Amino acid sequence: MTLEQFKAIWLKAQEAINAGEKHFSELDAATGGDGDHGTAIVAALKAIVHAEGDDFKSYITDMAEKLETEASGSTSSLYGAWCEGMADAVDAGKTELDAEALAEMFEGGFEEVCAITKARAGDKTMMDALQPATEALVAAKAQGEAAMFAAAAAAAKAGSEATAKMRAKFGRARNLGERSIGAIDAGSASMAVIFGAFA
Numbered sequence: 001m002t003l004e005q006f007k008a009i010w011l012k013a014q015e016a017i018n019a020g021e022k023h024f025s026e027l028d029a030a031t032g033g034d035g036d037h038g039t040a041i042v043a044a045l046k047a048i049v050h051a052e053g054d055d056f057k058s059y060i061t062d063m064a065e066k067l068e069t070e071a072s073g074s075t076s077s078l079y080g081a082w083c084e085g086m087a088d089a090v091d092a093g094k095t096e097l098d099a100e101a102l103a104e105m106f107e108g109g110f111e112e113v114c115a116i117t118k119a120r121a122g123d124k125t126m127m128d129a130l131q132p133a134t135e136a137l138v139a140a141k142a143q144g145e146a147a148m149f150a151a152a153a154a155a156a157k158a159g160s161e162a163t164a165k166m167r168a169k170f171g172r173a174r175n176l177g178e179r180s181i182g183a184i185d186a187g188s189a190s191m192a193v194i195f196g197a198f199a
Contacts, residue, residue: 001096001097001102001145002095002096003053003054003055003056003059003095003096006056006059007049007059009197009198010045010048010049011049012197012198013045013193013194013197013198014045014046014048014049015197016193016194016196016197017041017042017045017190017193017194017197018042018045020038020189020190020193021038021039021041021042022038023038023189024037024038024041024186024189024190025037025038025039025186026038027183027184027185027186027189028186030182030183031124031168031183031185031186032168032171033171033186037075037186037187037190038186040071040073040074040075040076041075041187041190043070043071043072043075043076044067044071044075044076044079045194046070046071047063047066047067047069047070047071047076048063048066048067048079048083050066050070051063051065051066054095055092055093055094055095056087056090056094056095056097056105057087057090057091057092057093057094058092060083060086060087060090060105061083061084061087063083063087064080064081064083064084064087067079067080067083068080074171075187077116078113078116078117078126078187081109081112081113081115081116082109082110082112082113082130083109084109084112085108085109085110085111085112085113085115086105086106086108086109086112088108088112089104089105089107089108089109090104090105090108099141099142099143099144099145099148100141102137102141102145102148103137103138103141103148106134106137106138106152107134107138109134110130110131110134113127113130117170118170119169119170121159122166123166123168123169123170124163124166124167124168124169124170124185124188125168125169125170125171125185125187125188126185126187126188126190126191127188128159128160128162128163128166128185128188129156129157129159129160129187129188129189129191129192129195130156130188130191131159132155132156132158132159133152133153133155133156133159133191133192133195134152135155136148136151136152136154136155137149137151137152139151140152149195149198149199150199152195152198152199153192153195153196153198153199156188156191156192156194156195156196157192157195157196159188159192160184160185160188160189160191160192161184163184163185163188164181164182164183164184165181166181166185167181168185
């Protein structure tokens, strides 16, 4: 994957997120949130696509910095950690990544998110999409980039859809108890849409 291709998939992700803004906020409200996840994730993607840099490391580092300065809230903090972890996992100067390096980059991003939240798959959060997507992407690295993103997208979608049957354990939604069961988690839904756009 070239840096230009990486920038292009984020623009695709932004288009998909913008189209789903109302839906994400409705899901957020249905699970006891503020009903503003659509607004938050749109702001996060808007910040991300403003990033600049001549190689993967500088570009993704700037993605994290733009999230910090141009967006706010827990969504931007989690995505900022994701970007920081990805930046840390790539070598400086790289403008092209092979499948192995791409897998390491996404794995690094996931590990950094794990470092700032105790949430994992099964807790009805964005991790229900991010964790299986990362695992599927890494597992498919021998098959090349297209297969990696296709596997990640399918795993993220399945993981997100599974949250409808879960009781929330994090965020305001946990206060609903059993009433949080029935709707898909908004954060997982937007993350699944992003991986779908990447694919």
